[in-house]
Amino acid sequence: MRPVSVLAFALTLPLTALAASGTGPSSAEAKSEARELLATSVALETSIGKGQVPKLANILADRFRKAGFPEADIHIVPFKETASLVVRYRGSGAGGHPIGFMAHMDVVAANRSDWKRDPFTLTEENGYFFGRGTLDIKSEIALITATMTRLRREGFVPTRDLVVIFSGDEETAQDTIEDLAAHHRDLIDVEFALNGDGGGGALDEKTGKPSSYALQGAEKYSVAFALTATNPGGHSSRPRPDNAIYELATALKSIQGYGFPVKWNDWTLADLKASSETVGGETGAYLARFVANHEDQGAIDALSRDGGYVGKLRTTCVATMLQGGHAENALPQSATATINCRVFPGTKPDEVQETLQLLAGGAIKIERKYEPIQSDPSPLRADVVAAVEKAAADSVGQTVRVIPEQVPYATDGSVMRNHGIPTYGTESIFTKDSEDFAHGLDERIPVASYYKGLVFWDSIIHSLAGK
Secondary structure, eight states, X not given: OOOOOHHHHHXXXXXXXXXXXXXXXTSHHHHHHHHHHHHHHHHSOOSTTSOOHHHHHHHHHHHHHHTTOOGGGEEEEEETTEEEEEEEEOOXXXXXXXXXXXXXXXXXXOOGGGSSSOTTSOEEETTEEESTTTTTTHHHHHHHHHHHHHHHHTTOOOSSOEEEEEESOTTTTOHHHHHHHHHXXXXXXXXXXXXXXXXXXXXXXXXXXXXXXXXXXXXXXXXXXXXXXXXXXXXXXXXXXXXXXXXXXXXHHHHHTOOOOBOOOHHHHHHHHHHHHHSOHHHHHHHHXXXXXXXOHHHHHHHHTOTTTHHHXXXXXXXXXXXXXXXXXXXXXXXXXXEEEEEOTTOOHHHHHHHHHHHHOTTSEEEESSOOOOOOOXXXXXXXXXXXXXXXXXXXXXXXXXXXXXXXXXXXXXXXXXXXXXXXXXXXXXXXXXXXXXTSTTOEEEHHHHHHHHHHHHHHHHHHHOO
């Protein structure tokens, strides 16, 4: 048996002991570095068209170099005006295939004149960090970087390779993650990935205490269709029986009244079961009935009338834009509506389009506005669930219920799943739902939650690659 080094022994100490010794995720040094990294990241306006993502990638790459990562394991992958950053933390190989750690370096645009504080200056005020990207998702960029570089300096050797995967355009085209998965698979060929841009912890609205943690393992995908009715038109003083606007309106009413088939998977059933135990009242009863019997029509009808649950039961399609006619005194020659669909995993876009065509009728032309990114749910892995349960508990100092979830929007995780890499949303931040200002004005996160994220990532790495 090899002698146990002092450093190896230190890595097994409780977090409080590590903090007291000046090392570990709760130390003053770790927090100071994490704060500085967040401030540096927020200061760069990495929204589309600004050309600042490569600059951030280079700054982060330099942090990994200074922590001792070999140049051969640090890759900045350019793509048009943006870029990706991939860093490999070499492990012993005893623990299996590599794990990916994901986040994105870009942010949505922010107009300085609209904000109370400069969105590109990290501001600490009243227990919050304010700034564009603090929640979505430069916090995780900084926390993952700070955790990996600290562990490297401390001499930690994971049992498997850890691969940092920071994309550059998640908020727009998602071209960088697609480029990595399709053309640089050797750099990111991991067994599964943990995505800081999904899931996360909830704080109780009244008490501010941790109430639950969402582990995200499936995503609905978005696809939009243009529905167009055409007509020869004519003078408005001579109405004709066929009218493009009326025909389109009839088609839209038909679509409005249709409910796509009810579907479920491990993620949605676990989510709905957890909700049935906490919501209470009629809604809670209907949720319990559906979980027990997925064909309970009474429960399905009731939940389908609730905007918070209908998207968890089925594909949804809704009219979002409308355009028609060309003059007040002329019969419309065309009328077009945009239908946005959020499609349940496993349903093909052709199936949705065929259904819409059947509902709208043959006189309505339906065109797909773009090709969606589809992805099947990730398997509900017991090791990931256990690691997340421990990480959430370690970070907030109490047991927190972990709830698997499927979300009605897409992240870079959908691209990874589409390329055969199971991906799990594991954001480290706990926040109140009412304080989720991602993409909005005065975006912020609780300062205390941010620093606890250091404990979260440290714990999850040790659980999955530290034995």
